[in-house]
Amino acid sequence: LDHGSGGLASQELIENLFIKHLDNPILRNLEDSAILENKPGNIAFTTDSYVVDPLFFPGGDIGKLAVHGTINDLAMRGAEPQGLSLGLILEEGFSLDELERVIISVAEACREADVYVVTGDTKVVPRGKADKIFINTAGVGIVDPKLQISSKKARAGDSIILSGSMGDHGITIMSKQAGIAIDGNLRSDTMALHKMVAKLLAELPAGSIHTLRDPTRGGVATTLNEIAGNSKLEIELIEESLPIRANVRAACEMLGLDPLYLANEGKCLIIVSPEQTELALQILHKTKEGQEAVVIGSLKEGKAGRVLVTTPIGGARVVTPLHGEPLPRIC
């Protein structure tokens, strides 16, 4: 890929690539903006940018992340996704083959999720001004105005369900970065969760689900700190109940990382009323995305904003939110 005034040819190439792989009736118009059908409900609107090294990793790639991430952000407010935008920033010299792999991956993720790219844009910038490829996706969804899902809505006594194992995405990326050989089963969990969420909302009595959050950057620990802060409640996690795969645990041990802080791309935290916890688990277990869902803790009155993990011996420890890299603290 090159960049600059002579870039017209490559621009065409890219557009062809889009149409070839992402084709759908709305995108095909190639107008300045996409027009979506007006459906009853409120509009949910979100955006996220994706930068990841490496671009391709076991279980996924940057393209899948970009689709799943934005769909999940819509799903976490209970919205039904209507369409995505796809913005690409490419570094001069980025290979067309790799770009095509990414676009194919985006297309696959869209088909599987039944949510499509309805508008897009591409820019190529000089070498060194970007790192291979950056993707921005925005998404629009429709949400039932009666749904009031928010991290402020968590109540004392509520259960915290995690829809599956913790840290799979983060450790996959980190292991690659550290250059350590990856055990065959270690793979990113990236997936779209809107269908699972829709099922949960449809089958549970109205108002049972108080909060939905996807614990992406900063992991379960950071997301729960936000929930505890917003709801002014204390969160207590039970260490033995935290779902961590043995290979993830072993890699964390080696790399000196804590699975509670690792990013997830296909999991969500579900804060549900205590009465409906059992039913919620039953529903989740019947879905592909939530078959390993477990209760990991609960909310209670106590010190507002605090997250604790209780261990079988040695009492409890405080789980603080992390800003940036963990820094050595043992004196």
Add this chain to the structure above:
Amino acid sequence: MKGVEIFIRGTVQGVGFRPFIYNLARQHGLSGTVCNTGDGVAIHTSCSKEELEAFIGAVRSKAPPLSRIQSIEHGPKEIEIEDGRFTISKSSGTSSADASIPPDIALCADCLSEMQDPNDPRFAYPFINCTNCGPRFTIVEKIPYDRQQTSMKVFPMCEACTRDYEDPGNRRFHAQPNACPLCGPQVSWHDQAGNKIETKSPLTDTAVALAANKLVAIRGLGGFHLSCNALEEKAVAQLRERKRRPHKPLAIMVQSIDIAKKYCFISEQEIALLSSIEHPIVLLQKRPDTDLAQGLAPHITELGIMLAYTPLHHLLFQESTCPQALVMTSGNSSGTPICTGNAEAIDRLGPIVDNFLLHNRDIVTRIDDSVTRVSGKKPLILRRARGYVPSPIHCKWTLPATIGCGGGLKSTFCLGKKNSLFTSQHIGDLSNLESYDFFQESIEHLKKVFDIEPEIAVCDLHPDYLSTHYAKALGIPLYQVQHHHAHATAVMAEHGLKDPVIAIILDGTGYGDDGTSWGGEILQADLTSFTRLAHLSHLRLPGGDKAATEPWRMGISALHSLYGDGLSDKNIPTALRQIERDKREPLLSMLNNNFNSPLTSSCGRLFDTVSSLLGICQKMSYEGQAAMELEDRARRCLNSTWKNDLISEDYDQFPFLLDDRGITWEINSLQLIKTVLDDIQMGKKTPEIALRFHLLLIKNITALTLQLCTQTGLNQVVLSGGCMQNAIILEGLRHTMATHNISVFTGENIPINDGGISLGQTITGGLQHVSRNSHEGNQGRG
């Protein structure tokens, strides 16, 4: 009438001060009154100038053993006195930081002999005490220190006790915890589930259980001890297993110096420290071939011993069946604070112990045993708790009401006001919830006890310490003090040093003002600012904090830095070849990719590295294990002239490096490590290599310090930081500095480890606040 008021400040309440004044005034033929006030003790009398001087002289020279006089002021005053009489009048006023409550003091000789006298009303009574001994800080709810404000309030005194309490001539005059078997607290014997077992003598049962290698939780002064027979391998192994404490040394208690001498080599200074009124744990050199269980301190020849300090301990040892040496370790499960309440202990310790020896006097404030050692003939406090807390450190400077929130692991906090600095007892690792709760409760309690409402907060620069989170949430002006600067200023405050010093801080980890991890630092410091002059050259920490608990990572990391791609089995020492390849390879890969491998100038990690390369310790089960075991090996070949060798012998001294910016000097850590590797190659013995490493480090630090002293024109050196707990390093540096006529200061009353950080923060943050305010004030006027 016209008279004089004499006002005495310091630790003068609850130490028999008023009866002392009463008796002294009568001897001097003075009439008047004495009373406690919120700030100290006030004496009203009328006498000539000469009489006054003689009286004040006698107050100073004869003051009761537990009192500490900070100041005596006097001035004319309109007074009312009954002619010819001297009386003790009622307390007045409210509490204030100036009227310190005394710490808890070991049983005194008078009480001990009464307790052993069958005709005494307090014969064999486990709670005997007087104004010269017994519980204080641990039973106080608030001040003024008065029985009704302590946990003794639920024990109304019997007639006889009341008489003693009210008689100014009696040793128990106003002894707040005064009690006897008729009216005071009692002990009781319980099974593992906490059910009371009826018995004539709970202490006999305890002794029998301990002799049968049972594990007993004993409720004491500031919390529970877990106790077992220290002479039986089986008993010690069982305690370690149940407490999940595989290696960390266990302290023992014995009844007398004579028995302690059977187990350890003890100097005059060490005897004095063991039997001081505080009765701390003293770290001593163990004799070879004693009948103590080897499991008390695996791989280490040092042993912590304390003497029986409560009447209950003495009565226990007097039982004929009781083992001569008992393990007495904090009654907690690993990592949590010491238990204090009966129900809490039964709940938490029940799964660990076989029996409980309980009592019914509430512990208001929990406190662990203090840990000390003698270094260079002076006592050093390494863990400041029972016996020392809450005695303040007095400083020369006037501080605003300040709270220093301390560090992360061996945490304490400090409340400062005016000239007094009150450092809390050892609190522990704040990441443990119970410790963090204990931290917050203690802050509230001490604020009340000393009547200090902090106006400013001070904390570390580390963003992830819970003490930092706590300080930031207080919502008052916040000052952040660099970790090693605080290590330095703690010592400066203790010794009243105002002028800039060279501070050698050998430490584990502290957050540097450049965002990297520091730990082997030479600073130029004054009380409010510092410059980093030099540091140990960087090592990498593969796995971050994981590398601080697994020395094998440091071993591999050093080899990687030395040999890079050339690293092969040939240059890996045998000790590390045993680490499986499937752990070694990923670690090298992390280092090659610079993944979670931050740089550090830590001295602690340098010790860990050498400990690993020598195969001494590859994985730690307690903080400081690798360094302690390394020191212990070195000690095995320490001869009596080692300090002189340090001066005379020509050890290699490596050229110092200048860092990238050409400003800061570096001691070449890798060169030190290379020497160790060469010695291993040559087949030298481990203790010899360990000692040579110690001496080389001292030598290099000394050489650079001398250069920096010349460069800066300073000749006062402060030694601090966790690694200075290494007695070889501390004494070695003291010796080399003294030889070059440099004055050396180190923390004596305040721990040189992170237990001292809060005090350093308080003085530095407090004075920064003062200077900022006066600066702003001046600007406002100008």
